[in-house]
Amino acid sequence: MSSPALPTGSQNERHTYRVTLRGVWAPRDEAERETLRAGLAEADGLGAMRFTPDGSLSYDRTLKAFSFRVELRSDAEDGEEMAAALAEERLEHVLRERGLHCGELRAAVTDLDTMKVNRKRRG
Numbered sequence: 001m002s003s004p005a006l007p008t009g010s011q012n013e014r015h016t017y018r019v020t021l022r023g024v025w026a027p028r029d030e031a032e033r034e035t036l037r038a039g040l041a042e043a044d045g046l047g048a049m050r051f052t053p054d055g056s057l058s059y060d061r062t063l064k065a066f067s068f069r070v071e072l073r074s075d076a077e078d079g080e081e082m083a084a085a086l087a088e089e090r091l092e093h094v095l096r097e098r099g100l101h102c103g104e105l106r107a108a109v110t111d112l113d114t115m116k117v118n119r120k121r122r123g
């Protein structure tokens with residue numbers, strides 16, 4: 001006997017979110033600026049602009065602004081606001097590990113499970 005299918009919107013439904021956090025650096029001293037400069041090789045360029053479960057941090061040599069991209073799964077009923085909050089927690093962890101500080105953040109969240117895909121028509 002098969003178990004009944006969970007209805008759409010069930011509390012067990014999980015969605016995949018891609019979150020981009022954008023912010024500005026707020027280095028407190030020259031040591032933080034040096035840490036940022038040392039990480040430039042890893043954080044500058046297209047290779048750093050990936051959505052990964054751990055998150056990827058990208059910035060350039062001006063050391064003014066940055067972006068953090070992360071892909072995560074969260075309960076669908078919690079929505080995009082929870083996904084943004086989880087992404088901010090991951091970013092805080094990454095920055096804390098490196099001894100870095102930032103100012104205010106802006107979040108852009110995409111729910112991949114509800115995203116409409118436009119396909120080219122043939123003919």
